Amino acid sequence: MNRKSIVELNQICKIYQQGKLQVTAVDCLSLQIAQGEFSALYGPSGSGKTTVLNMIGALDEPSSGDVIIEGKTLAGMDRTALSRLRRDRIGFVFQAYNLVPVLTAYENAEFVLALQGVPIRERRQRVMSILEEVGLADLADRRPDELSGGQQQRVAIARAIAPEPAIILADEPTANVDSATANGLLDLMENLNSNKGVTFLFSTHDQRVMDRARRLIELKDGKIASDGVSP
Amino acid sequence: MTFTDLATISWRSLLRNKRRTFLTAISVAFGVFLSVTFTASGDYSYTNMIDSSATMGLGHITIESPNFNDTPSLALSISQTDKIQDLTSAIPGIEASFSRILGQAIFASGSKTVGGQFMAIDPTKEKTQYNFFLKYIEQGHLFSEDESRGIVVGAKLAEKLKLRLRKKVVYTLTDKKGEIVSAVARVSGIFRSGEDSIDGSMVLLPIKRIREILNYKEQEASLVALFIKDQRQATDIALQTSQILQDDSIKVLTYKETQREIAGLVAMDRASNYFLQFLVGLLIAAGILNTILMNVMERTKEFGMMMAVGMSPGKIVSIVLIESFWIGLLGLILGALITLPFYLYMSEVGLDLSRYIGTDYNAAGVLIDPVLKFILFKESACAIVTGIFALTMAAGLYPAFRASRITPVDSLKSI
Numbered sequence: 001m002n003r004k005s006i007v008e009l010n011q012i013c014k015i016y017q018q019g020k021l022q023v024t025a026v027d028c029l030s031l032q033i034a035q036g037e038f039s040a041l042y043g044p045s046g047s048g049k050t051t052v053l054n055m056i057g058a059l060d061e062p063s064s065g066d067v068i069i070e071g072k073t074l075a076g077m078d079r080t081a082l083s084r085l086r087r088d089r090i091g092f093v094f095q096a097y098n099l100v101p102v103l104t105a106y107e108n109a110e111f112v113l114a115l116q117g118v119p120i121r122e123r124r125q126r127v128m129s130i131l132e133e134v135g136l137a138d139l140a141d142r143r144p145d146e147l148s149g150g151q152q153q154r155v156a157i158a159r160a161i162a163p164e165p166a167i168i169l170a171d172e173p174t175a176n177v178d179s180a181t182a183n184g185l186l187d188l189m190e191n192l193n194s195n196k197g198v199t200f201l202f203s204t205h206d207q208r209v210m211d212r213a214r215r216l217i218e219l220k221d222g223k224i225a226s227d228g229v230s231p
Numbered sequence: 232m233t234f235t236d237l238a239t240i241s242w243r244s245l246l247r248n249k250r251r252t253f254l255t256a257i258s259v260a261f262g263v264f265l266s267v268t269f270t271a272s273g274d275y276s277y278t279n280m281i282d283s284s285a286t287m288g289l290g291h292i293t294i295e296s297p298n299f300n301d302t303p304s305l306a307l308s309i310s311q312t313d314k315i316q317d318l319t320s321a322i323p324g325i326e327a328s329f330s331r332i333l334g335q336a337i338f339a340s341g342s343k344t345v346g347g348q349f350m351a352i353d354p355t356k357e358k359t360q361y362n363f364f365l366k367y368i369e370q371g372h373l374f375s376e377d378e379s380r381g382i383v384v385g386a387k388l389a390e391k392l393k394l395r396l397r398k399k400v401v402y403t404l405t406d407k408k409g410e411i412v413s414a415v416a417r418v419s420g421i422f423r424s425g426e427d428s429i430d431g432s433m434v435l436l437p438i439k440r441i442r443e444i445l446n447y448k449e450q451e452a453s454l455v456a457l458f459i460k461d462q463r464q465a466t467d468i469a470l471q472t473s474q475i476l477q478d479d480s481i482k483v484l485t486y487k488e489t490q491r492e493i494a495g496l497v498a499m500d501r502a503s504n505y506f507l508q509f510l511v512g513l514l515i516a517a518g519i520l521n522t523i524l525m526n527v528m529e530r531t532k533e534f535g536m537m538m539a540v541g542m543s544p545g546k547i548v549s550i551v552l553i554e555s556f557w558i559g560l561l562g563l564i565l566g567a568l569i570t571l572p573f574y575l576y577m578s579e580v581g582l583d584l585s586r587y588i589g590t591d592y593n594a595a596g597v598l599i600d601p602v603l604k605f606i607l608f609k610e611s612a613c614a615i616v617t618g619i620f621a622l623t624m625a626a627g628l629y630p631a632f633r634a635s636r637i638t639p640v641d642s643l644k645s646i
C-alpha cells in the first residue's frame with residue numbers, strides 16, 4: 001500500500017543554547033508519517049517528543065534540516081503563511097490550556113472554522129455533528145470551567161477535527177485525565193481514525209496510548225531509538 | 232473570524248475580572264466628569280467674558296477705519312454707517328449693530344477737571360443688553376433723543392467732579408481738524424458697575440450732538456459695533472462682513488484684535504485648562520494600560536494557544552485593542568451617567584460664587600458673572616469623546632503589541 005506522505009522530516013536538529021551550554025533536543029532525526037496513521041512518539045522525559053511535535057506543527061523551527069508537510073517545505077515560509085498552515089492543515093490537542101476560557105464548548109469547537117471564515121450556517125452544521133460525534137451535543141453551551149477535564153479534551157478534539165486537517169498532533173492528551181476518561185478519549189480518536197481516516201500523531205508516556213497506537217516511535221536523546229508497527 | 236467574534240471574546244474576557252474592569256471604567260468615568268466640568272465651565276465663562284467685553288463698546292466685531300485700532304483718534308472715522316448697518320443686517324448670525332463714536336475728553340465742573348473717555352451713542356437705537364453702561368444706570372436715565380445736552384456719567388467720575396443729576400459739566404475734546412472744542416452737558420443719568428476704573432472714567436453722550444461738535448457728517452462715526460449670537464463665529468462672520476462691504480477704507484476686526492486682553496486671557500486659560508485635562512488623561516491612561524497589560528499577561532497561554540491553532544497576531548492585536556475600546560465605552564457611559572445630573576443642574580441653575588468672589592470680580596477689566604454655569608459646546612463634547620477614545624486606544628497599544636509577540640511554543644511550554 002502506497003499511502004500519501006503527510007509529514008516528512010529530513011535530518012532535523014534542534015539545538016538550544018543555554019548560556020555556554022548547547023542542548024541538543026533533537027538530533028538529526030528523519031521520519032515520515034503517512035495518511036491514516038495512528039502513531040505515537042514515546043520516550044523518557046526530555047527525549048525531544050514535544051520538540052519534534054512542535055516542529056511538525058510549524059510552531060517551532062529546526063536548527064537544521066527540513067520539515068515538509070504535504071509536500072511543502074516549511075523553511076522560508078513567513079509568519080502569516082505558517083499561521084495559515086496551522087489553521088488549515090494541522091489540528092492540535094494539547095495536554096492542557098486547550099480552550100478559550102470565555103467561549104462555550106460550541107464556540108471553541110467552531111473556533112478554527114471561524115478563523116477560516118466558514119459561513120455560519122455551514123459551521124453550525126459541521127460543528128453540531130462533530131459535537132454529537134464526540135458526545136458533547138448536550139453540553140454545547142457550557143464554558144470550559146463547567147466541563148470536566150475529559151470533556152474539555154473532547155472539545156479540543158472536536159475543534160481539531162472540525163477543519164478536516166491533514167494531521168492531528170496530540171501532545172500527551174491523556175496526561176491530565178483519569179484512566180476511564182483516557183480510555184474514552186482513545187476510543188473516540190481510534191474511531192475517528194478508522195471511520196474517517198483522520199491521521200493522529202501522539203507524544204506520550206502513557207502505556208494506554210502506547211497500547212492503542214499502531215506505530216510506536218521511540219525517542220532517546222533526540223534520536224529515534226526504535227520505530228515499528230505495534231505488535 | 233468576524234469583528235463581532237473578536238469583540239465577543241474581548242467583552243467576555245473583560246467580564247472575567249469584573250471588579251478590575253469596573254474600577255478602570257470608573258476611573259475613565261471620573262475623567263469624563265472632570266473633563267466635562269473643566270470644559271463646560273470654561274465654555275461658559277469664556278463666552279460670558281467675551282460677550283460681556285463686547286458690550287463695553289466695540290461689539291464682537293468692529294467695523295472701523297484701518298488705523299483706529301492701533302491709534303484711536305477722533306480724526307479717524309468712517310462714513311455712511313447706516314449703509315454699513317443695512318448691508319450687515321442681512322448676514323446670518325448677526326443680532327444687532329450700533330454706530331458709535333469713541334474718544335477721549337476732559338470733563339470739568341466747578342474747579343475740578345478729570346480726564347476720561349466718552350462713547351457717543353444714538354439713544355433711540357441702543358439697547359441695554361448690548362450696552363454695558365446702560366445696564367448699570369442707578370440714578371436718572373439715558374438721555375432721550377431731544378436731550379441733546381444729556382450725559383450719563385460713571386458714579387466715581389460723578390464723585391470726583393461732585394456731580395449730581397441735572398448738574399452741569401463741561402467737556403473738552405479735539406475735533407477732526409485738531410482744534411480744541413468744548414461743550415456743556417447736563418447730567419441725565421449716573422451708572423455704577425462696581426468696577427472703579429470704569430465708573431471713574433466713562434461717560435455716554437448723544438451721538439447727534441457729538442457729530443455737530445466734531446464736524447462729523449451725518450452717519451459718520453468711529454465705528455460700527457456688531458453683536459453676534461455665537462462668539463465662536465466671530466472670525467467667520469467678520470470675513471463675510473468684509474466680503475460683503477468690499478471697502479478698503481474700512482477694516483473689519485474681531486474681538487480677538489480689538490479686545491486683546493480678554494482674547495489673550497481666554498486663550499491662556501483655555502490652554503492651561505487643556506493641559507490640565509491632558510495630565511488627568513495621562514494618569515487615567517496609565518491606569519488603563521496597567522489593567523489591559525495585566526489582562527494580557529494573565530492570558531499568555533490562552534493567546535499562545537489561539538495563535539497555535541492559527542489565529543493571526545493581527546487578530547490578537549484586535550482583541551486587545553477592542554478590550555481598550557470596551558473600557559473606553561463603558562467609562563464613557565458611566566461617565567455620562569454620573570456627569571449628566573450635575574451637568575443639567577449646573578447648566579440650569581449654576582453655582583453662585585458671589586459669596587466668595589464678590590459681585591465685582593473682573594478679568595482684564597471685564598466684569599464676570601459671579602454665577603458659574605456650564606455650557607458644553609458640541610465641538611467640546613466631541614473633543615472629549617474623541618479624547619477619551621484616543622487615550623484608551625493609545626493605552627491599549629503597548630499591551631496589544633506585547634500580546635502579538637507571544638510565541639505559542641514558549642507560552643505553552645510552562646504548563
Ligand SMILES: Nc1ncnc2c1ncn2[C@@H]1O[C@H](COP(=O)(O)OP(=O)(O)OP(=O)(O)O)[C@@H](O)[C@H]1O
Pocket residue numbers: 016017018023024025043044045046047048049050051052
Ligand atoms: N526553550 C528551551 N531551551 C532550552 N532547552 C530546551 C528548551 N525547550 C526544550 N529544551 C530541552 O530540549 C529537550 C527536549 O525537550 P522536550 O520538551 O521536547 O522533551 P519531551 O520529550 O517532550 O519531555 P516530556 O516528556 O517531559 O514532555 C529537553 O532536554 C529540554 O530540556
Ligand SMILES: [Mg+2]
Pocket residue numbers: 049050051171203
Ligand atoms: Mg513533552
